Amino acid sequence: MTAVNPTLSRRALLGSGAALVVSFSLLRSPVSTVLAQAPPRLPGSLRRSPKLDAWLRVDANGITVFTGKAELGQGIKTALLQVAAEELGVEPSQIEFITADTAKTPNEGYTSGSQSMQDSATAIRHAAAQARELLIAAAAQRWGVPAEQLTVKAGTITAPDGRSASYGELASADMLNVEAQPQSKLTEPRAYRLIGKPLARVDIPAKVTGAPAYVQDLRPPGMVHARVVRPPSYAARLRSVDSSAVEAMPGVLKVVRDGQFLAVVADREYQAVQAMTALAKASVWDETKSLPDPAGIYDWVLKASAKEYVIHDARNGEAATGGRTLEAVYHRPYQLHGSIGPSCAVAQAEGDGLTVWTHGQGVYPLRAALAEMLHLSPDKVRCVHVEGSGCYGHNGADDAAADAALIAMALPGRPVRVQWMRDQEHAWEPFGAAMVTRARASLDGSGTVTDWHYEVWSNAHSTRPGGAGNLMPAWHLATPFAQPAPEPIPQPTGGGDRNAIPLYQFANTRVVHRFIADMPLRVSALRGLGAYMNVFSLESFMDELARAAGADPVEFRLRHLKDERARAVVQLAAEKFGWSAGRLAKGRGRGFAFAKYKNLAAYTAVAAELEVEHETGKIRLLRFVAADDSGEIVNPDGVRNQIEGGIIQSASWTLREAVAFDETRITSRDWSTYPILRFAELPDHVDVHLIDRPGQPFLGTGESAQGPTAAAIGNAVADAVGARIRELPLTPRRVKAAIGI
């Protein structure tokens, strides 16, 4: 259904305007970031969609709440529901909740950067509070009773004399079709019924019983199955393909070819798989070397032409005298998202419109990109978010949506399901960029850091679809769309330089970001962006300095840390871990690390203990203890789940993961050529301790554990073997080499 009612299309228009702004602010110059702030300073995403009924609607059939954000497996749906129910004065079960859908929900750009609580929860919270007040006012007027005397419970307003009416009865047609106010009468923390209490995730029961829960599970009537045949390598050109035999295969409905873009459609899924294999055999590709020598990848990073940004330069002290200067260089390889379920999308072309069901992170930006690729006007394209496998950034989701859209246009009327194969996901998703960092610092006689100099060399960390040029399938069309040159994400959030600026107070600090536009390997946003590597580097280097100063790593951090909330998580993690200088058994080590994600979001400190096997360099994780301050906590168990997951995933990146390639092809094509952490390699315990800040703004948590975990592991290894490994991942071979015989 592409027809939408007037109010919706009004909102949609407003939305697409904002979509432009958001994609600009993500990808282009600071100028447009200013634009993004042009509207009045309303809280969170109300800035972008100020009408209350963009966020919630109340009528006889109940309460509906809308968010432009998407459930990515992070449990955001549940947390937003809690906030809405709290402020509306209803039970979560009374709310119908609608997530990202260009035909229904406001435009909140991307669900990324751990922004959902800051953006959407804040907007929904204020909208709900203001809606509640409007409803109370309506009741007060109807009964001629002062508003203060009315009470709200479970969506029903009651007067002292016992008269009562439900929201549905009180709501009038366009009561909520009004602009939000900057100020709202928010519920007092002490009056909370739901916020701050664990609420069971609303999506889990379906997922543990096999109810349809994912885009992979959609089966609209008449659906057909498609598979694409990708080029074997980035630079490969399709010389020829004879699809006649494939077209004759059982169940095959169509072979789609548009330039280099090759796909096959069949009635049944396995038929499509077999046809894909046959079509791959029938296609001839010319490949050329287009990738740097993997052995020299870090030289490539250092030599590639880069744009220099001095993102921080504060000199307010004397240069060190009589102290010592340390310098260290750290390396991080390309790493991949590797969702367990490869990307998938369903698309249906009907009349002059197209509907796409996608697990992408931004339905509005995706709509704009698809419209451009298909030469349709955006209002002819509807993008509906449906959950996919876990999303840790810009993976293959948008590209799969583009595949489905292209094939659906070639097969009007039929819903087309495209499922990527494992090797396609591994080879074609955008990776987290390879990075090199260099840190230099001077200690004065008293063991205080006086001069801190830090440089980071990195590719882009966001090449999300602002336009068709960032949809990979569009590169392969007969009239291809070129990938636009990437731009760095400006501070304060930053991309490759995210968290490059230390939160520690040093007399003199200089931080330089060297942005490399050239992308031989496809890269984009991977959970934490540059923060993973920058925090690994900063926090490893802080440890090296602490050692040099003969100081305890935790005390040394506190020595340079003024931010009270930062100090609090550091102290809590150390205390719960039982941090001490006491010698551990031979081969064992403990490590500590801290960061405030983006220097804007959650504060997270992680302490790790592990054991290194001298003979093999094998690392056995023993335990992690984390402390986190995410501002006001809506769902403590949700926050815990995010941190636990972040710790385990980061441990996998840090101990195992590097994308393998040769000068022509990506050779990490599955879980054997890109091994990740398995159950047998898990730590014994992961404990997460939360600091709640009722009344404080929500701070995003989704990515805050990635960096501290990596550094805590590196520091623990250094503590265990007395040698520092500065190149990720920390493989047994590297560890053994550091240990020696």
Place this chain on the structure above:
Amino acid sequence: MRLKRALLGLLVVVLLGAAAFFYLVRQPALPAGQPPPPASFDATLIARGAELAMLGNCNTCHTKDNGRVYAGGRPLMTPFGAIYATNITPDVDTGIGSWSEAAFVRAMSRGVRRDGQHLYPAFPYDHFTRVSTDDLRALYAFLITREPVQAQTPANALPFPWSWRALIAGWKALYFRPGEFKADPTLSAELNRGAYLVEGLAHCGACHTPRNRLGAQQNDRYLGGGEIDGWHAPALNSSSTAPVAWTREQLFTYLRQGYVAPHGVAAGPMQAVANNLSAVAEADVKAIAAYIAAIVGRGTAGQQPNAPTPGAPAPGDQDQKSAEGATIYAGACALCHEPTGQQFSARGIELTTSKLITMPDARNLAHVILEGIKPPLASPAALMPGFGDVLTDHQVAALMVYLRRSFSQQPAWPGLEDSVRQARHSATEP
């Protein structure tokens, strides 16, 4: 049957007992001491010892599953019973911490414990005796400078008479020929190096040579194919049934990486060897490959890959089995083992060149089908999931009938379902 066994046992006892009498029954105990301080060894000597330990696969037998390296405790399942590999870390009470260099060298070259007791030949001193004293010193320097690990080695589970160590003296009198390796001047330096390693420290023959009923290598059929942990150790000599002739380059890659096309993966007990060889000096692996190639090459040189002959006629239920196997192959194996246009994700070799399908012994193929293959360190992509829970013994046998018929010209395996059952029984990992 039982009676016959008993009589035989008795005979053995008498014979060997007598022999033992003439042979030095008891070697002197050597004085116990404390491990010399690491500093007392030259670092390069220790480093050389580290490589030799890898070449000798000490870690393979002397480390139990999930146990500390060199701390022993792994049972070696011999036809006579379970013999437990000892703790060779320098722990004074439970390891070799009290052993002097002389005691260590004597154990390696003569098969005698520090206390003078004979060691069971499950510890392959019939090979280690070929190792030069210099190398043994380096090995000692390495082992005695490891982390000591407190780990009591379990007592061997050997029935009488085998539990009687004096018997070993007799066994030695019959079969043990001590003495260092003698280079053959007519051979190249590399071949001599290869021979030195293969005959000595690497003790390839210990698995790849058949043994007589007293557990001694039948050296008239040297490297003619043996037995280890319920697997067949294929022949490395002219009797090899490999469908494709092994070149020395292929052997080198196989030993170094644990995988080489077209032959396949080092699975089962061989994998540990390949894992160790991926960490030693390349020249030594080249030398081993050169020497083995010189032996094995003759036999299989010129052999061609087996032309697939699907549906070749065979007796009785074989046809029906084979048809059943063909479907299983199509649904479970072909996905990875049939060539595709684009070989991206992990893929198996084309089975026409599989060394397992042509082996005289069916158990190895059964093992691989049931347990799968976990990848060697240097070849992560060379892995295969196991089908033990998917396929019944009957289905595995059916699949194997089909594979044997379609991808080899060898005769059908006799007693196939028994082999499958044995393999499933002796399977180490589920």
Place this chain on the structure above:
Amino acid sequence: MLTLNVNGQPHQVDGDEATPLLYVLRGDLGLNAAKFGCGLGQCGACTVLLDDKPVLSCLTPIAVAKQRQITTLEGLGGHDGPGPVQRAFIAEQAAQCGFCIAGMIMRAEALLRRNSAPSEAEIRAHMTTNLCRCGTHMRILAAVRRAAQMVRSAATDAAHAQEARR
């Protein structure tokens, strides 16, 4: 035409007997739980039970499943009546995206059918076939421990009921 016995129900399916079970479960039988993760036997997202044994349905030709009992997550209990292992996963909130969870529950179910008192090491070794990318592992382990607990107490209750009846 061949008959597959799935969750206690016979189903007629046609087509190639070499077709991997995963596609038949999802496509022909409309069951969602078993997931496509790799199709290579590397991740366990497609795990189902074949006669109480955990198998990777992406590499299981339907031919071998004839005359055997196939159990999928749907067979352990539905939204209104989840089985013990499912209840344990809910109680521990053991999911992030949840894409791996169906496979995890089936693998755990297989373990508990064989041994309702597994050691921590046994649980980890048994589960190691299955991959999770969200890092939900620690909760999955907690859920398996809790499920084992539930299975055991259910067993003892049953035993007591027996006693009572005598």
